[in-house]
Amino acid sequence: MADHGHPPVVGPLDGVTVLDMTTSYAGPTGSMYLAELGARVIKIERPGSGDDARHWGPPFVDGTSAWFASANRNKESVVLDVRKPGGLEVLHLLLAEADVFMENLNPDKLAGLRLDPETIRARHPRLIYCAVSGFGLDGPDSGLPGYDLVAQARSGLMSVTGAKGGPPQRVSTALSDIVAGMSAALAICAAVVRQRAHGTGDLIDISLLDGDLALMAPRIASFLAGEPEPGPSGGTDSVLAVxxxxxTADRxxxxxxxxxxxxxxxxxxxxxxxxxxxxxxxxxxxxxxxxxxxxxxxxxxxxxxxxxxxxxxxxxxxxxxxxVKTLSEVVDDPQVRARGNLLPVADAPGLFGVRAPFRLASVPVPPNQPVPALGAHSRAVLASLGCTDDQISELVAAGAVHVRDKEVHDD
CATH class of the missing domain: 3.30.1540.10 (formyl-coa transferase, domain 3)
Incomplete structure (x- = not known):
């Protein structure tokens, strides 16, 4: 990938390769933070449509979803169909070279594709396997699909949010997904420390519900300690007063x-x-x-x-x-500007992301590679695994791999 004006900076996760098969927002947010810390993130996408978030909009800028761009910088895109001949074998070649595997597939689908944690970890014991789901890998509802709105509702978060005396309300951002992504990145970083020291892998279980329950920890603790059950209060019922x-007279x-x-x-x-x-x-x-x-x-x-x-x-x-600032004020806030929180998307005028919520002295300028086009790196990544041009052509002909006519290569 191109340099885009800044000398390369080696982040603390340099040398770590993450194979990211997640879609939508939680998993991609987590892998983006790992990329910002220096990991190489290879994004595995389905043929045709790719990540669901590529189609979330409007707004789109030159065909790119603003939502997708906000969670997918600094990644490489490979289009792979593991159901087609040779596809699963390619995935295992990638897993053999990877340090981390992230997925957010339904547990039943995982088993059908032989991508469940038990199967993958038995074949790749050094691998860190991170499963991102709505409700976790066990429990009676582990197979249910997970969405931010449902997690906010089920965790009790919505029950305490909203105007006093009014109906429950959702916190109006992808809160559950972002917290789950941060949690995944945190746990993966910890697992990488042990992996580097001892060569052992791990299984990381991340769910949207667990993340929202963590956000509710002080409210749950207070309730279980005898505090009356809270309802929407407009934020007027903190443990602190005032x-x-x-x-005021104007706002x-x-x-x-x-x-x-x-x-x-x-x-x-x-x-x-x-x-x-x-x-x-x-x-x-x-x-x-x-x-x-x-x-x-x-x-x-x-x-x-x-x-x-x-x-x-x-x-x-x-x-x-x-x-209480509006977004038009937030993006012009002097502190936000001074901290460089707004990150222009490389090679995409008009698109912006938000810088990761951490700063490392060793990485004064965050990496900011372009959001990858669908399948932009399929051929280059397979070639790096040792696949010949003929082998890649066979995989393309079988529908297992999709490539773009013009792919992105490292400078």
């Missing part, structure tokens, strides 16, 4: 009071000396007990002035607060 959004702001001294400073800049003087409100437990009363007083005061004025005085008082 810790929520408020309406909403979020205020996060994290300790007792912060509460005193907050009341001071709002001119609410009577709240500071109230001994019943000196600690968080007392403020929680009177949450409704104090938030009503605070809300009335904050409505008196515009957000910009309040945010200035709160910043000066070292009280965490922010305007």
């Amino acid at each position: 810790y929520q959004t408020f309406v 909403d702001i979020a205020v996060a009071i994290g300790n007792d001294l912060m509460w005193q400073r907050f009341c001071g800049v709002l001119g609410l000396a009577e709240l500071v003087a109230d001994a019943a409100l000196t600690d968080n437990a007392g403020r929680r007990a009177q949450r409704g009363t104090i938030t009503a007083v605070v809300a009335d005061r904050l409505r008196e002035r515009p957000a910009a004025e309040w945010l200035k005085v709160l910043d000066e008082a070292d009280v965490p607060a922010s305007a």
Whole structure:
């Protein structure tokens, strides 16, 4: 693949090869983070349509889905049909050279294709096998299909999200998928450490439900400890008080009071000396007990002035607060810009991704190779395995491998 203006940087996963057969968003997000850490990611796609996310849209920019581009940079695409003669053999050639295998197929389909963990790990014991699914590899519902909306609903996440007194709402992003992808990347990195030290593989079981349950850990722990069962509250029922959004004279702001001294400073800049003087409100437990009363007083005061004025005085008082920003404001946020969070998709003007949520001093500039066209690297990857031109042609004729007329090669 081409350099695109920056000298190559060796990430900590340099030398690790990931064979990624996942589709949609969770698995591809995880493998993208591994690629950002230096791994070589070979994306195995089905003939014809490829990854489902290639067709998620609009928006499309020059035929490329913005959703697909956001989770598939720094990868190579190979189109392989393991059901056709020679296809499964090619996959095993790839697995023999790989360190990690990622898949998100239904368990029944895995068994039918002889790609289940037991079969693959018996043949490739050094391999790290990562299964990404909706509900995990065991349990009564392991065979059910998994989607973000269903995971948010089943985990209880939706039950506490939404306006106070209103119906449950989904967190409006691919939350379950992204958390599952991060979890997969974390577990794979840990398994690679042992693999490099001892040459042993592992089986990693990642599910959307497990990820969302992890997000709900403090709420579940509080409920099991005796807290009343929560419902949608508009974010006004945190363990902390005051810790929520408020309406100012012109827009909403979020205020996060994290300790007792912060509460005193907050009341001071709002001119609410009577709240500071109230001994019943000196600690968080007392403020929680009177949450409704104090938030009503605070809300009335904050409505008196515009957000910009309040945010200035709160910043000066070292009280965490922010305007509730729209995406048009987020993409122009000076901190977001300074951190380089928005990553233009290479060779695709108008498409952007978001930089991985980690920074390594050893990788000052993140790798940013183009999103691969479907099958763009099929021929080159097979050649690297030792397949001759005649063998590749036979696989193409059998429908096991699909190649593009013009493929991408390393410079």
